[in-house]
Amino acid sequence: MLSRTIPFFLAIISPAACWDPLGHQTVGFLAQKYFTTQANETISSLIGLNSEFDIGDAAAWADTVRDKDGLPWSKNWHFINPKGDDPATNTCKLSYPSDCPGANNDNCIISQILNQTSIVLNFSLPLPERRQSTMFLLHFFGDLHQPMHTSGYKYGGNLVRPVCWGRQPPCTEYINDTVPYERNLHATWDSAIPRKLRGLEPRTGVEETKRAAIAWAEDLWRDERDARGSRDQDADQDFEVDVYGARTIIGYAEESNRLVCSSALSKGVEWVLSNDLSLGYYEENKEVVKAQVTKAGRRLAGWMNVLAAELGRMQGMEKESKGNNNNNNKWGDL
Template identity: 30%
Template sequence: MWSQIAVFGLLPFAIPTVYGWGATGHQAVGYVAMQFLSPKALSFVQSSLGTTYNRSLGPAATWADDVKSQTAYKWSSVLHYVDAEDDPPYSCSVSESRDCGDGKCILTAIANYTSRVVDTSLSATQRQEALKFLDHFIGDIGQPLHVEALEVGGNDIDVKCSGSTSNLHSVWDSGLVNKLVSSNYGNSVTTWANALVSRLNSGTYRSSAASWISCASTTSTVKRSLEEDITGYLDRRAITPLRCPLTWAADTNTFDCSHVFEYSSGQDLCTSSYYTNAVPVIETQIAKQGYRLAAWLNVLFDGSTNLP
């Protein structure tokens, strides 16, 4: 197992500020995942998180953002993203060797905390921390600007959102999401999560959900199941990169070419067609990552994805 301190404890502190999906998006990922956990995974989540997080991945999902500005956790800031050195909106791609050559990015972080969360030689506190990092990072990897290097993942691109000056990264983290939840779901993250779960169980996502957890190689058409990906990694029959997180990152990155950077100068991204077109992307990505998070934990603790 990797040592958290040895691998990630000596990172440089000159790190750009990024915030994932924001509290609402991350909580929604956690709440979606909770409804698909199988028995042993659910038991571990509830007992590990305890009353501090209401025994739920929803409230725990923001922890990694909450602590990364603290001195003790500054090393973790670079683990929230992978800087895809591509050329959106013309060409989009993710390569672990190219974009995470120093081994310090979200792809390697997911691998590290996957091993730590099931390592019974660690303390309950350490395993809880690993769970909270997985909860958060599997959410982050679904945010298009967390798999993009251009202009510091959009942080250096000034845009408008509902009449206010913001930056592109922040708009995707929070601006678009918060407007969506306020306008369509009574400003309730649980109402939103329940609606996404309904689509996964019997609605518009039902037919495609299985493909969200099937991981194709980035260099061939050969598929590897999520179970094979995790088992191979933990048994050391395969080395990193874990194929599923890399596949998910590449899937997310496609939106940097198809939508994220496609807007007009001066356009208000939260009150125009840009917002309308972003809504289905955001909702699908949140549903995907909640479903994937559940599948990941189910394999770790129950040996199978156990998803409908």
């Protein structure tokens, strides 16, 4: 396997993320609340979490290395573009692996969740590579639950533009009154809806964004606890977690893809392009975003809990094997 890693200290100080870190950090902080003790210790050890680089930073990291100075070949790992998507005919359908490009159908988010998992499980690989893969996993579960990351329609909604947010058509905005800027539907789901949900301005500082993510994760955790009452507060198990197969991740991706038709573009593209999405559209979809962030956090925890347990099992087998070999050879020098 070709190792394509970058030094960890360089990754941390890379330029700001291409996409809003609020959702990713919230997913990371929420997942941490559902981690088993074993998973928490394993992930902390693999990544080297500390007060200067916490689970929120790790979950947002992958967006900071997508440019030419980081890991540009990882850019396509953040999404999948199903070829058959056509919301105009209410058709949202994902077919894996055929919808995943690359010589080995490995250049999309589904394949890379599986690939990065296999790297983490491989004790023979260098720690920096396994550390990097762990952080990719923390990030990709957030992307997988953002519906536009699982849509092939106009490149995940990036070409559904210009859309209006906080203004009536025409929707083209201007930076410094001179530079035209066209907001797209993908960014609306990535950033605008989550930020309005939490009462944040379109652009906030790093620390303010992180505080908002910590608070959002706490609110989602409390909502889930209250909704479940005395029921078990374990991580989401509505899909059986199989870290060695694609079935679990395909299920998550298909569910997210269906939301493109049922929510993101349920009123059609023309309607989306001719209305202020910060009004009725936001009200109709804010609970969808909230639910998806919650699922992403719970399911990430479920995946990492199983992954950590499997790592523990493998380590136990290795120790047992070494012990047996020592016992078999204890008379060898006599």
